[in-house]
Every structure is written in C-alpha cells, then in structure tokens.
Amino acid sequence: MTFDVLPRKDRVxxxxxxxxxxxxxxxxxxxxxxxVYDFLPKNLSKDTYDxxxxxxxxxxGRSMKETSAQRVLWGSSLLRDSITQxxxxxxxxxxxxxxxxxxxxxxxxxxxxxxxxxxxxxxxKVAQPFTSLERxxxxxxxxxxGYPRKGLKALLNSILYSLPETVEIKKECEVKxxxxxxxxxxxxxxxxxxTSDIVIYTGFATxxxxxxxxxxxxxxxDLKGIVxxxxxxxxxxxxxxxxxxxxxxxxxWFKDFAYWAMPISNYDPSLAPNDKQLxxxxxxxxxxxxxxxxxxAYDTIFRAHPNIEKHIEMHHEQxxxxxxxxxxxxxxxxxxxxxVRNLYVAGTDTDKRSMGITRASYSIIExxxxxxxxxxxx
Ligand SMILES: Cc1cc2nc3c(=O)[nH]c(=O)nc-3n(C[C@H](O)[C@H](O)[C@H](O)COP(=O)(O)OP(=O)(O)OC[C@H]3O[C@@H](n4cnc5c(N)ncnc54)[C@H](O)[C@@H]3O)c2cc1C
Numbered sequence: 001m002t003f004d005v006l007p008r009k010d011r012v013x014x015x016x017x018x019x020x021x022x023x024x025x026x027x028x029x030x031x032x033x034x035x036v037y038d039f040l041p042k043n044l045s046k047d048t049y050d051x052x053x054x055x056x057x058x059x060x061g062r063s064m065k066e067t068s069a070q071r072v073l074w075g076s077s078l079l080r081d082s083i084t085q086x087x088x089x090x091x092x093x094x095x096x097x098x099x100x101x102x103x104x105x106x107x108x109x110x111x112x113x114x115x116x117x118x119x120x121x122x123x124x125k126v127a128q129p130f131t132s133l134e135r136x137x138x139x140x141x142x143x144x145x146g147y148p149r150k151g152l153k154a155l156l157n158s159i160l161y162s163l164p165e166t167v168e169i170k171k172e173c174e175v176k177x178x179x180x181x182x183x184x185x186x187x188x189x190x191x192x193x194x195t196s197d198i199v200i201y202t203g204f205a206t207x208x209x210x211x212x213x214x215x216x217x218x219x220x221x222d223l224k225g226i227v228x229x230x231x232x233x234x235x236x237x238x239x240x241x242x243x244x245x246x247x248x249x250x251x252x253w254f255k256d257f258a259y260w261a262m263p264i265s266n267y268d269p270s271l272a273p274n275d276k277q278l279x280x281x282x283x284x285x286x287x288x289x290x291x292x293x294x295x296x297a298y299d300t301i302f303r304a305h306p307n308i309e310k311h312i313e314m315h316h317e318q319x320x321x322x323x324x325x326x327x328x329x330x331x332x333x334x335x336x337x338x339x340v341r342n343l344y345v346a347g348t349d350t351d352k353r354s355m356g357i358t359r360a361s362y363s364i365i366e367x368x369x370x371x372x373x374x375x376x377x378x
Contacts, residue, residue: 010048013041021069031069035329038068045100047255054254057284059355061229061326071327147267154355175201178211178343179231185343198376200367202347204324212340219339225332226349231322236296237314238277241265244305245279257300259283276313290319323359325349336363336370344370 001013019037025031031039036056040049041296049064056067056085148154156187160169178199179186187195203207209220213298238245245263255260261281265272272278281301285293294317302309323345324334334345350355351363 005053006048007045010044013044014048014052017041019075025073026071031073032068032071033329034108036064036067036069036072040064050258053256054252054258057258058252058260060328061231061284061323061330062227062331063131066328066330068327068329071118097334121256147262147264147271149268149270150272151264153269175203175211178208178340180214180343181211182338183339184341185215198342198344199373200346201338202345205345205347208334208338208345210232212338212343213274214340216339222332223334225330226325226334227328227331228321228324229326230285230287230291231319232283232293232297233320234281234283234294234301235314235316236279236281236301236308236312237272238279238308238311239313240275241277241309242311244307245277253304254302257283257296257306259297259300285319323348323356327352336367337374342374342376 001015006014021031021039036052044052052065056062057065058071060067060071072193100212129153145200150157156325173190177189178201179189179193179195185199187193188199201211206223206226209215209222235354245266247263248258248266250262253261259281261279263277263279264278265278281297283293283297283300283369285297325331334346334350336346336350338345346360346367348359348364351359353359353362368377
C-alpha cells in the first residue's frame with residue numbers, strides 16, 4: 001500500500017486480490033493451478049502488470065501467465081511453512097500461546113506428519129493471518145532476506161566440518177552410468193566402478209534417463225515435463241560504497257529487462273575488499289545469444305544507475321540454470337524415489353517450496369524422511 005511507484009487505485013486492487021488469495025489459501029483452497037495473470041483484475045495499468053510480471057518471473061522463472069498464484073504467496077513469505085519453537089510449544093499445550101517470539105523456526109517438514117494437519121489449521125487460525133497481512137501492510141519483509149556470512153563457501157565449510165573423517169569426497173569425477181540389476185541399484189560407473197547399496201543422484205532429473213537405461217517409458221515421459229529457466233548474474237565490484245546502494249535487502253527494476261539486485265557486501269563487508277562494494281544483478285534470460293543478453297543487461301543497469309559505470313573495478317558475468325525446475329502451472333517435478341529400488345533423486349527439481357539453497361535443503365529433508373521410511377537410514 002505504501003509503494004507509490006504504482007497508481008493508488010492499482011495498489012488497492014492488488015491488496016484486495018492478495019487478501020482474497022491469502023484467505024482462500026488459509027481455508028485450504030489450492031491455488032497452484034491458477035495463474036497469477038488469471039487472478040488479477042483486468043483493468044490495471046501497464047506499470048502494474050509489468051511489476052507483477054517481474055515479481056512472478058523472479059519467483060518462478062516464468063511469466064505471470066505461467067506462474068501460479070500459490071507461488072506468490074509462498075515465495076513472498078506471506079505464507080510460511082515453518083513455525084517458531086514457542087508456537088510449536090503453545091500448540092501442543094506446553095506454553096502460553098500469546099508468547100510468540102523467536103528467531104528459531106521449525107520447518108513443517110521436521111514435525112511428525114500426524115501433527116501437520118492440526119498444527120497447520122491452528123497456525124493459520126491463530127497466528128498467520130495477522131503476522132502475514134501485517135508484514136504486507138507495513139512492507140516489513142526484509143527479514144526474509146539474508147546472506148551467509150563469508151558467502152556460500154561458509155555453508156560448504158560447515159558441511160565439510162560436520163562430516164566424520166571416514167568420508168571421502170571425489171571431485172571432478174562425473175558419473176557416466178548408474179548400474180542396475182533386477183530393478184535395484186548396484187552402484188555407479190565414473191572413473192572406475194563403485195558398488196553401493198544406495199545411490200542418490202543430484203544432477204538434472206531430466207538427464208537421468210541418459211545414465212539409467214531401464215526406466216519405464218511413462219517415467220521418462222514425466223521427466224520431460226520438467227521446465228527450467230536461465231539466469232544471467234552480473235557481479236560488479238565497485239571501487240567504493242555508493243550511497244544509492246546503502247541498504248540491506250534488494251532492489252527490483254521492473255520495466256523492460258527486469259533485474260533483481262542485491263549489494264551483498266552490505267550484509268558481510270568481507271565479501272569485498274575494504275571500503276569497496278560487491279553487487280549482484282540477476283536477470284532471467286531467454287535462449288537468444290548470451291552476448292546480446294549480456295549487452296542488454298549492462299545497458300539496463302547503466303540506465304537505472306547512470307552513476308555506477310565509472311566506479312566499476314571488477315565485473316563478472318555468470319549464466320546458469322539457478323534451479324533445476326521452474327515452479328509453473330504445468331511444469332512437473334521429479335519424485336525423490338525412482339522406479340529403481342534404492343536410487344533416489346535430490347535437489348531443486350524434486351521440491352517446489354522456496355527457492356535456491358533453501359529449496360535444495362527442503363529436498364534433503366524429504367530425502368531423509370524417505371530414506372527412513374524405506375529402512376535405509378537408521
Ligand atoms: C549466480 C548464482 C547465485 C545464486 N545465489 C543464490 C542465493 O543467494 N541464495 C540461494 O538460496 N540460492 C542461490 N542460487 C541458487 C542455488 O545455488 C541453487 O538453486 C542450488 O545450488 C541448486 O541446488 P541443487 O542441489 O538442485 O543443484 P546443484 O547445486 O547444481 O548440485 C548438483 C550437483 O550434482 C553434481 N552432478 C550433476 N551431475 C553429475 C554427474 N553425472 N556426476 C557427478 N556429479 C554430478 C553437480 O556437479 C553438482 O555439484 C544462486 C545460483 C547462482 C547460479
């Protein structure tokens with residue numbers, strides 16, 4: 001409501017639409033088959049459509065016509081799939097329900113499944129509508145963005161630290177074939193043959209049929225339904241901290257070629273040399289020539305921030321598929337179990353929740369649950 005870049009009338013309409021979506025969702029109505037575009041009133045200004053289209057593209061990798069309304073609710077953290085320790089305690093009758101303050105969140109996936117339905121109902125009724133609509137009204141969603149201190153490497157180092165010394169990691173060792181006998185996994189073939197009772201595949205699920213010959217045709221057909229999108233991130237190292245990037249959080253350019261930018265050294269100064277600044281500008285790109293897209297991206301950045309060009313000391317362009325499946329209305333996701341016994345798939349094409357590393361982590365939580373159910377994890 002306070003976002004005065006959009007006409008006031010449109011903001012009121014958007015707020016009403018979000019409230020409606022939020023209420024429907026709170027009553028358990030699944031909005032995953034309705035597109036954001038279908039959900040919108042048809043008399044908004046072009047700026048508002050551009051804005052909604054941009055947000056949809058960054059939440060799912062696809063336009064507002066292909067992004068589901070549900071995705072906006074989850075991706076914008078208006079709905080949550082985690083609760084605080086105090087909320088959990090209150091719901092199972094261990095403490096006072098009015099004390100609902102904590103920074104530690106328990107993902108729903110960690111809770112025993114028989115508690116899900118009743119907890120979800122009570123969470124929605126008691127805590128969520130207020131906290132979420134309040135966040136929306138006050139624009140206080142900054143808390144949902146963060147950056148690991150010392151960057152991604154810190155996460156990797158923590159994982160390495162947690163592993164026992166008996167673990168051996170092989171790098172630069174591509175698995176060329178997954179070995180199967182009598183519909184059960186036997187191991188993998190890489191630089192040599194490794195036999196194993198369990199194989200967990202984390203590459204693109206769409207590539208799995210290349211590694212396993214004996215999959216049923218309908219499984220292979222289903223995997224073809226997974227859709228992806230491509231991203232370009234331009235990293236700029238600035239010789240000094242610029243006043244226009246003096247915030248924590250992100251900024252979105254939503255006209256023409258949209259970007260999502262984040263001055264990540266504001267979260268952790270060690271991500272840039274002393275008194276300098278590192279900013280990442282991410283674009284969703286299509287399959288045109290990469291060089292053309294890179295040029296267009298720089299033009300957009302310099303148009304949005306004419307002052308920035310003369311302060312650039314370092315630049316790096318990174319083109320990737322940031323998540324292995326885009327959350328669209330028709331797009332498919334892979335199951336963690338495959339038709340081959342003890343061959344599992346994990347990663348961002350097996351779970352629709354959240355984005356990026358958080359989504360990859362959700363998939364691991366599900367994987368651990370399934371390994372336990374199958375008696376493969378004690
Ligand atoms: C520039 C950039 C910035 C990003 N920033 C953020 C961010 O700030 N926050 C965030 O949450 N997310 C971010 N992401 C997204 C996040 O990194 C990914 O979504 C996440 O890493 C995907 O996890 P995954 O397990 O699905 O796949 P991956 O991380 O790609 O892991 C798959 C692994 O499987 C291995 N593999 C595949 N095939 C084989 C094979 N045949 N043999 C052996 N190994 C194989 C690959 O080598 C790889 O190590 C960013 C991504 C990019 C590109």
